[in-house]
Amino acid sequence: MGGRRSVFVVSMMAFGFAFLYVPILSMIVYSFNESRLVTVWGGFSTRWYAALLHNEQLLGAAQLSLKIAAINATGATLLGTLAGLALARFGRFRGRALLTGMVTAPLVMPEVITGLSLLLLFVALEQVIGWPAGRGITTITIAHVTFSMAYVAVVMQSRLATLDESLEEAAMDLGARPLKVFFVITLPIVLPAILAGWLLAFTLSWDDLVISSFVSGPGSSTLPIVVFSKVRLGVSPEINALATILVLIVTIGIVTAGMYMQRQERRRERDVQQAVAARG
Amino acid sequence: MSNARPDQRTEARQDTRAEPYVRLERVTRKFGDFVAVDDVSLQIRRGEIFCLLGGSGCGKTTLLRMLAGFEQPTSGSIWIDGVDVTGLPPYERPVNMMFQSYALFPHMTVEQNVAFGLRQDRIPRAEIKERAGAMLELVRMREFAGRKPHQLSGGQRQRVALARSLVKRPKLLLLDEPLAALDKKLRQHTQFELINIQETLGVTFVVVTHDQEEAMTLASRIGVMNHGEIIQVGTPTDIYEYPNSRFVADFIGSVNLFEGRLVEDEPDYVRIASDELGGAFYISHGVSAAPGAVVWVALRPEKIQISREQPEGDGDNRIAGVVAEIAYLGDQSVYLVRLASGRQVRVTQPNIVRQGSAGRITWDEAVWLSWDATSPVVVTQ
Numbered sequence: 001m002g003g004r005r006s007v008f009v010v011s012m013m014a015f016g017f018a019f020l021y022v023p024i025l026s027m028i029v030y031s032f033n034e035s036r037l038v039t040v041w042g043g044f045s046t047r048w049y050a051a052l053l054h055n056e057q058l059l060g061a062a063q064l065s066l067k068i069a070a071i072n073a074t075g076a077t078l079l080g081t082l083a084g085l086a087l088a089r090f091g092r093f094r095g096r097a098l099l100t101g102m103v104t105a106p107l108v109m110p111e112v113i114t115g116l117s118l119l120l121l122f123v124a125l126e127q128v129i130g131w132p133a134g135r136g137i138t139t140i141t142i143a144h145v146t147f148s149m150a151y152v153a154v155v156m157q158s159r160l161a162t163l164d165e166s167l168e169e170a171a172m173d174l175g176a177r178p179l180k181v182f183f184v185i186t187l188p189i190v191l192p193a194i195l196a197g198w199l200l201a202f203t204l205s206w207d208d209l210v211i212s213s214f215v216s217g218p219g220s221s222t223l224p225i226v227v228f229s230k231v232r233l234g235v236s237p238e239i240n241a242l243a244t245i246l247v248l249i250v251t252i253g254i255v256t257a258g259m260y261m262q263r264q265e266r267r268r269e270r271d272v273q274q275a276v277a278a279r280g
Numbered sequence: 281m282s283n284a285r286p287d288q289r290t291e292a293r294q295d296t297r298a299e300p301y302v303r304l305e306r307v308t309r310k311f312g313d314f315v316a317v318d319d320v321s322l323q324i325r326r327g328e329i330f331c332l333l334g335g336s337g338c339g340k341t342t343l344l345r346m347l348a349g350f351e352q353p354t355s356g357s358i359w360i361d362g363v364d365v366t367g368l369p370p371y372e373r374p375v376n377m378m379f380q381s382y383a384l385f386p387h388m389t390v391e392q393n394v395a396f397g398l399r400q401d402r403i404p405r406a407e408i409k410e411r412a413g414a415m416l417e418l419v420r421m422r423e424f425a426g427r428k429p430h431q432l433s434g435g436q437r438q439r440v441a442l443a444r445s446l447v448k449r450p451k452l453l454l455l456d457e458p459l460a461a462l463d464k465k466l467r468q469h470t471q472f473e474l475i476n477i478q479e480t481l482g483v484t485f486v487v488v489t490h491d492q493e494e495a496m497t498l499a500s501r502i503g504v505m506n507h508g509e510i511i512q513v514g515t516p517t518d519i520y521e522y523p524n525s526r527f528v529a530d531f532i533g534s535v536n537l538f539e540g541r542l543v544e545d546e547p548d549y550v551r552i553a554s555d556e557l558g559g560a561f562y563i564s565h566g567v568s569a570a571p572g573a574v575v576w577v578a579l580r581p582e583k584i585q586i587s588r589e590q591p592e593g594d595g596d597n598r599i600a601g602v603v604a605e606i607a608y609l610g611d612q613s614v615y616l617v618r619l620a621s622g623r624q625v626r627v628t629q630p631n632i633v634r635q636g637s638a639g640r641i642t643w644d645e646a647v648w649l650s651w652d653a654t655s656p657v658v659v660t661q
Binding site: 167 | 383397430432444
């Protein structure tokens with residue numbers, strides 16, 4: 001019985017993984033394709049990687065995307081943390097329901113609408129106060145912060161809600177003023193959540209296409225915009241090479257983080273065992 | 281371990297400084313329409329262990345949090361050592377608190393936790409190290425100084441939390457259910473350790489608890505709370521032997537309460553007729569109530585004797601009944617005796633003779649209950 005069941009489980013798992021990863025694998029394989037035609041195998045080659053190194057447009061777009069993603073992640077983390085803090089810690093203040101709604105609205109708002117409304121706002125602002133001048137990095141970053149801070153706020157609110165409030169009270173009781181309590185107690189404890197929020201905001205910005213295309217201007221095409229416009233004109237093997245590199249970076253990141261967390265977990269377990277042994 | 285009995289400790293403390301050290305004056309705290317603490321006035325003496333005892337939601341924790349400064353009274357004032365601290369935030373009060381959850385900072389070591397309070401006062405580094413070390417020594421946690429809180433057992437965490445809250449030498453230490461998170465054996469041991477430490481340092485303790493046994497062991501005085509009010513303040517003996525109301529009599533330990541009517545009221549004795557009892561109580565102390573008034577008589581189960589033979593003497597302070605139920609608890613047995621009136625009376629007797637010996641009272645036996653004239657307590661409310 002166990003044998004048959006495990007065959008079933010294994011095959012389902014294989015299907016699942018295949019469903020998720022075969023497309024990526026085929027893309028990686030074709031990135032080493034000699035042929036210019038994406039769908040025809042013409043032998044092994046790394047020429048598209050070399051070509052990629054000389055493709056100023058793609059590299060420039062990647063650089064721009066990284067820059068926007070980093071600025072956005074930092075700004076969104078700052079604002080999102082403050083919003084999460086207000087929602088989790090300040091009790092029932094005037095306008096709390098409104099803030100909750102406003103903070104979570106971008107999560108459910110269709111991107112097209114967010115993008116369009118931001119575009120209208122930027123155009124109107126330019127006409128009235130002359131800022132932001134045209135569409136570019138600034139407008140894209142502002143737009144990204146607008147929607148990604150909502151995700152950070154939600155992450156932070158749920159983390160702070162599970163944080164024992166008596167920790168902060170204990171620090172205050174021992175003589176620390178509220179601001180010091182925040183920096184010495186609250187912040188270090190929720191730091192992992194802040195980092196998670198930062199990474200989340202970074203990825204949201206990194207692969208955003210819809211909102212970016214509304215608020216970008218000439219000369220400020222992010223990587224997703226460039227890739228998407230290239231794909232429309234026919235897939236170039238360079239894109240495969242680029243995607244493979246990105247997949248590689250992401251994989252290294254995930255594996256490293258996984259290994260680090262596993263080590264932490266093991267150390268924690270060992271500590272708990274020690275504590276139990278020392279008891280009594 | 282301290283061998284001092286609570287009443288001895290109380291006497292030792294009461295004789296010296298009797299002026300109030302902590303004073304609450306008509307303190308009220310409302311949350312919206314809900315009155316958590318209702319017009320409480322209270323005086324706590326220097327160096328005593330004062331227990332606030334009550335069920336959940338009785339306002340004891342809110343009262344404690346007002347002493348710590350986490351809640352502000354809606355009205356009234358709080359004085360500590362002659363200073364009005366009513367409006368002061370927690371970080372400016374000479375008060376420290378030990379939290380029920382211990383609230384140890386998870387990202388700091390044991391030593392950093394204990395030193396945290398001192399570091400806020402900009403004390404020289406060497407002195408901080410010395411004082412934190414001495415405090416860890418006192419709670420026997422010095423060898424764990426480098427550990428993080430999650431590497432400690434519950435009892436060890438409790439000791440670190442205690443060290444952290446005492447290291448600033450507060451004028452007043454507040455303890456919120458200090459022993460609730462420990463298992464029973466450890467709790468009994470820790471109770472005496474707490475008393476020892478308190479006597480060593482002479483800090484005034486205010487303890488909040490719902491556990492009457494804990495309150496009786498720890499406290500020099502107990503304040504019993506209900507619905508945001510303090511019902512009675514007194515030594516553990518006062519509270520147990522002379523409850524001032526049905527609530528206190530019923531809340532502390534178990535009690536048989538009988539409704540009755542005052543029939544004779546002399547300065548040195550009273551007689552109370554009770555239909556519930558089917559007889560009368562003769563009590564050797566006077567009460568202040570109008571003749572004929574409805575009163576309640578509280579009679580502790582352990583103060584009733586149970587026997588097969590009819591006691592000698594005249595007719596009060598005795599009643600016949602039938603044993604309805606027996607619970608054997610090892611050190612003592614609980615008898616539920618049904619009276620002719622239908623009322624069941626709870627009686628506890630220590631098991632001096634080993635169980636199973638011949639001649640013990642058993643189910644459905646006709647028995648006599650009797651008690652001393654000093655045993656019953658009359659409560660009027």
